Amino acid sequence: MTSEQVVLDVEGLRMRYGTTDVLHDVTFQARHGEVLALLGPNGAGKTTTIEILEGFRMRSAGRVSVLGVDPAHADERWRARVGVVLQSWRDHGKWRVRELLAHLGTYYSCYATEQVVRPWDPDDLVAAVGLTAQADKKIRTLSGGQRRRLDVAVGIVGRPELLFLDEPTTGFDPVARREFHDLVHRLASQDQTTILLTTHDLDEAEKLADRIVVLDGGRIVADGTADELAQRIAGDDEVRWTHAGQHHVRAVKESTKFVHDLFRQYGDEITDLEVRRASLEDTYLSLVRRVELEGATR
Amino acid sequence: MNPTTTALRAGWKRGLIELRQSLTNGADLWNHAFWPVLMLIVTFFLRDVSFGQSGFSVGTLALPSILGMNAAMAMVTMSQLLTAEREDGTLLRAKATPNGMLGYLVGKIVSVAGGLIVDLAIFLVPGVFIVSGLVTGSLDSWLTLAWVLALGMVAALPIGAVLGSAFSSARGQGLLILPILAMIAISGVFYPITSLPVWLQWVAQVFPVYWLGLGMRSALLPDAAVAVEIGESWRHLETVGVLTAWAVLGLVLAPIVLRRMARRESGSSVAQRREKSLQRVG
Numbered sequence: 392m393t394s395e396q397v398v399l400d401v402e403g404l405r406m407r408y409g410t411t412d413v414l415h416d417v418t419f420q421a422r423h424g425e426v427l428a429l430l431g432p433n434g435a436g437k438t439t440t441i442e443i444l445e446g447f448r449m450r451s452a453g454r455v456s457v458l459g460v461d462p463a464h465a466d467e468r469w470r471a472r473v474g475v476v477l478q479s480w481r482d483h484g485k486w487r488v489r490e491l492l493a494h495l496g497t498y499y500s501c502y503a504t505e506q507v508v509r510p511w512d513p514d515d516l517v518a519a520v521g522l523t524a525q526a527d528k529k530i531r532t533l534s535g536g537q538r539r540r541l542d543v544a545v546g547i548v549g550r551p552e553l554l555f556l557d558e559p560t561t562g563f564d565p566v567a568r569r570e571f572h573d574l575v576h577r578l579a580s581q582d583q584t585t586i587l588l589t590t591h592d593l594d595e596a597e598k599l600a601d602r603i604v605v606l607d608g609g610r611i612v613a614d615g616t617a618d619e620l621a622q623r624i625a626g627d628d629e630v631r632w633t634h635a636g637q638h639h640v641r642a643v644k645e646s647t648k649f650v651h652d653l654f655r656q657y658g659d660e661i662t663d664l665e666v667r668r669a670s671l672e673d674t675y676l677s678l679v680r681r682v683e684l685e686g687a688t689r
Numbered sequence: 690m691n692p693t694t695t696a697l698r699a700g701w702k703r704g705l706i707e708l709r710q711s712l713t714n715g716a717d718l719w720n721h722a723f724w725p726v727l728m729l730i731v732t733f734f735l736r737d738v739s740f741g742q743s744g745f746s747v748g749t750l751a752l753p754s755i756l757g758m759n760a761a762m763a764m765v766t767m768s769q770l771l772t773a774e775r776e777d778g779t780l781l782r783a784k785a786t787p788n789g790m791l792g793y794l795v796g797k798i799v800s801v802a803g804g805l806i807v808d809l810a811i812f813l814v815p816g817v818f819i820v821s822g823l824v825t826g827s828l829d830s831w832l833t834l835a836w837v838l839a840l841g842m843v844a845a846l847p848i849g850a851v852l853g854s855a856f857s858s859a860r861g862q863g864l865l866i867l868p869i870l871a872m873i874a875i876s877g878v879f880y881p882i883t884s885l886p887v888w889l890q891w892v893a894q895v896f897p898v899y900w901l902g903l904g905m906r907s908a909l910l911p912d913a914a915v916a917v918e919i920g921e922s923w924r925h926l927e928t929v930g931v932l933t934a935w936a937v938l939g940l941v942l943a944p945i946v947l948r949r950m951a952r953r954e955s956g957s958s959v960a961q962r963r964e965k966s967l968q969r970v971g
Contacts (some may be wrong), residue, residue: 439957442956442957448955468692470785471787478956479956479959479960480782481778482778482781483782485714486710490706494699498696498788499787500695501692501695502692549786
């Protein structure tokens with residue numbers, strides 16, 4: 392597989408419940424090995440989108456191709472190439488961690504190829520998600536963070552080419568979150584797994600994703616890398632300075648050039664200089680606010 | 690190995706693992722023992738009550754009937770497990786695994802059938818010492834018991850799966866118990882069916898509980914006991930006929946209903962049910 396290969400291809404996706412459209416004309420792509428974040432506030436349509444891609448929900452209209460197959464009509468061979476981690480699992484409480492991973496792994500054994508060894512060895516997998524100490528514990532005795540890591544382990548037991556993570560770190564403490572991020576990075580870099588994750592946490596999207604798709608009110612309002620989004624949309628940096636005892640604040644596009652000109656004009660009369668780059672958070676908030684305003688005036 | 694064989698094997702192993710789990714934890718062991726022990730107590734008090742001029746005690750007549758009833762109850766177990774495991778996401782997990790649904794179903798059949806055999810043994814082994822007059826010394830008895838039990842399970846488990854997919858919550862599942870109790874009451878389990886009005890006898894003969902009870906009685910009671918049955922016959926042919934009809938019905942319906950249910954499963958439907966059940970508690 393080349394890194395240019397499109398793994399996820401969504402075009403004009405629509406979802407309608409009764410007379411309400413929850414997804415309008417959603418279009419995006421993900422390439423092999425890419426980590427893509429679907430970012431948006433609650434109710435933006437993230438979960439609906441990911442469920443359609445997982446093949447768990449039928450769409451109303453549009454074209455969807457996941458690993459070259461329409462998930463609405465996909466077979467078990469396709470299923471073996473896809474990993475799914477949902478928002479909440481409570482299943483298999485009586486099973487032990489290693490026991491469940493070994494059991495679920497057996498279903499994938501007949502889908503091994505020369506390139507991909509399937510399934511993942513249960514002991515290695517338990518170690519990879521940091522659950523070695525809990526390997527023989529019953530699943531219902533795990534803490535929230537441990538349970539979530541087990542969910543990820545189940546999602547990757549068949550060494551998927553594409554992994555779906557729906558709100559993976561909800562309810563994590565900062566340490567668990569950090570460990571989880573490391574795990575996702577390892578999957579993406581070592582195993583070249585393509586990952587689609589949903590989150591309402593901007594910080595998480597920025598840390599994990601190569602590319603961010605912002606979804607709001609069922610529409611895609613932005614698509615790009617974290618840097619691109621910050622520049623393309625908000626764009627304005629904030630420059631503050633003092634000159635002749637007066638404070639100035641100015642929002643400018645190219646802050647470096649602006650400061651250079653400022654010094655050329657006034658030299659060392661400029662004091663208290665402060666430059667604040669447009670942050671992704673500003674971008675995100677202004678995007679979401681803009682959509683909400685449009686929604687209110689419509 | 691081809692995927693279907695892989696899934697069948699995985700399902701078999703899954704069933705054995707779940708059976709072991711249910712026999713090694715307190716709550717499940719209690720569930721296994723509760724009904725058999727209760728039934729043993731009932732049988733104990735019925736052991737000296739004689740039934741009319743038949744020369745048999747009600748306890749002796751009831752013991753095989755209770756075995757049959759318990760076997761039919763595997764239907765309820767199946768149905769309850771399916772509803773509960775749809776609610777907690779086990780079914781969705783199976784759906785997310787290649788051929789996981791097949792493995793899940795095979796596993797469920799193995800663990801429910803295995804659990805049933807354990808339950809029956811808990812009841813039967815002490816039971817034969819409590820009541821007198823059972824035929825337990827001949828191979829014939831045990832062979833009859835085996836085929837009735839096997840056919841009964843093939844009839845009961847798929848129907849249970851169909852019922853399990855029909856209910857959307859564990860709460861709806863609770864409503865199922867009322868008609869089931871009514872069915873047991875008219876099926877001649879605790880008192881011979883010939884003492885009931887004829888029209889009720891006909892209703893009872895539609896359902897598998899009566900036939901499972903009759904089959905078990907034909908296995909474990911001496912020939913003279915046939916006198917209290919309808920038509921004074923063990924009616925093996927009819928037993929096979931009715932149970933097979935239920936089995937065919939279940940085996941035809943189950944895949945259709947299960948597939949429809951599985952198609953509707955998604956992460957948000959599991960989350961929705963979870964929220965609903967939390968609201969109920971709160």
